[in-house]
Amino acid sequence: MPITLTMSSLRADPPAGNHPVVRKREEAPSDPFSPQNGSASAAPQPPAHVGGGGSASATKQSVSFTMQDGVFTLRLGRTGEEPRPDITRETLTVFEADCLAFAQEKTVLRGPLAPGQQPLKIALIAGFHGDEPGGPLACERLYADFLQDPTSYTGLELHLIPTCNAWGLLFAQHANADGLDPAASFGTGSVSAEISSLEKELTDQRYDAIISLHTDTSARGLYAYGSEDERRHNFLIHALEDAATLYPVTEGSPFEGYHATRIDPASAFPGSPRPTTVAGRTFTEILLELPGRCDRHTQARASTAAVRAILARLAAR
Ligand SMILES: [Zn+2]
Numbered sequence: 001m002p003i004t005l006t007m008s009s010l011r012a013d014p015p016a017g018n019h020p021v022v023r024k025r026e027e028a029p030s031d032p033f034s035p036q037n038g039s040a041s042a043a044p045q046p047p048a049h050v051g052g053g054g055s056a057s058a059t060k061q062s063v064s065f066t067m068q069d070g071v072f073t074l075r076l077g078r079t080g081e082e083p084r085p086d087i088t089r090e091t092l093t094v095f096e097a098d099c100l101a102f103a104q105e106k107t108v109l110r111g112p113l114a115p116g117q118q119p120l121k122i123a124l125i126a127g128f129h130g131d132e133p134g135g136p137l138a139c140e141r142l143y144a145d146f147l148q149d150p151t152s153y154t155g156l157e158l159h160l161i162p163t164c165n166a167w168g169l170l171f172a173q174h175a176n177a178d179g180l181d182p183a184a185s186f187g188t189g190s191v192s193a194e195i196s197s198l199e200k201e202l203t204d205q206r207y208d209a210i211i212s213l214h215t216d217t218s219a220r221g222l223y224a225y226g227s228e229d230e231r232r233h234n235f236l237i238h239a240l241e242d243a244a245t246l247y248p249v250t251e252g253s254p255f256e257g258y259h260a261t262r263i264d265p266a267s268a269f270p271g272s273p274r275p276t277t278v279a280g281r282t283f284t285e286i287l288l289e290l291p292g293r294c295d296r297h298t299q300a301r302a303s304t305a306a307v308r309a310i311l312a313r314l315a316a317r
Pocket residue numbers: 128129132183213214215
């Protein structure tokens with residue numbers, strides 16, 4: 001029998017910082033939002049099937065550390081879940097630390113395709129820093145979305161990597177077991193197996209888009225870094241406007257909303273993951289910073305809404 005530890009039993013929320021928070025969205029709508037009344041906004045609407053508020057899917061969520069044959073794996077899905085052809089799992093690497101073994105697992109969700117359609121391949125990577133649980137929890141919600149309605153991923157192939165620092169997540173450490181910052185070590189010939197395996201993954205897979213999730217411990221709102229390119233920046237602004245429309249604001253929540261920045265993730269985080277050897281290839285790179293001053297489930301809901309909106313806009317291109 002595998003040993004299973006759920007995320008909720010493992011973690012505390014990251015500490016609140018004392019720094020100024022990100023600004024609220026200007027013109028924030030005054031009414032609580034839900035998919036049912038989303039038409040109240042003039043913002044472009046993603047397809048209705050992408051805009052679930054998350055409450056229905058919450059009953060099916062599961063992400064947990066399993067230990068089988070002595071290897072800890074952060075796994076999306078429930079034990080005993082029926083295998084299905086549109087969900088596959090792959091071990092990218094297994095590494096040892098502190099006399100324990102950890103697997104870096106990728107889960108691929110394949111949405112329906114029209115005849116002859118090539119899927120848009122998107123990597124969603126979270127859990128760089130083990131003290132940022134919101135990203136892995138967002139992966140859990142997106143996985144649950146797929147179980148509930150695969151058509152919400154029509155035309156998409158979503159590669160979920162819920163943590164690239166499993167040791168850090170298990171022990172609530174920002175750095176990895178080698179004492180390195182996994183988000184700052186890409187492209188530097190890292191000695192850490194989980195970083196070099198992810199570098200290889202990003203290079204080999206030729207993704208159309210890479211979305212990274214982090215948590216800003218001082219922020220009450222979610223914000224995103226996108227390319228400085230005007231077209232991509234507008235794309236990101238509109239996606240976050242969609243997210244603000246679809247996100248079901250909770251009464252009394254400290255969540256302040258969304259905004260996009262004009263900073264390229266590559267310049268904000270020179271070591272952030274990107275394909276390093278695919279010359280001449282354009283891809284979309286987005287980095288979301290989750291609101292660390294909100295509880296981890298608010299972080300997950302807000303970022304899931306943002307990712308849903310981003311996916312909808314990518315799929316509509
Ligand atoms: Zn981070």
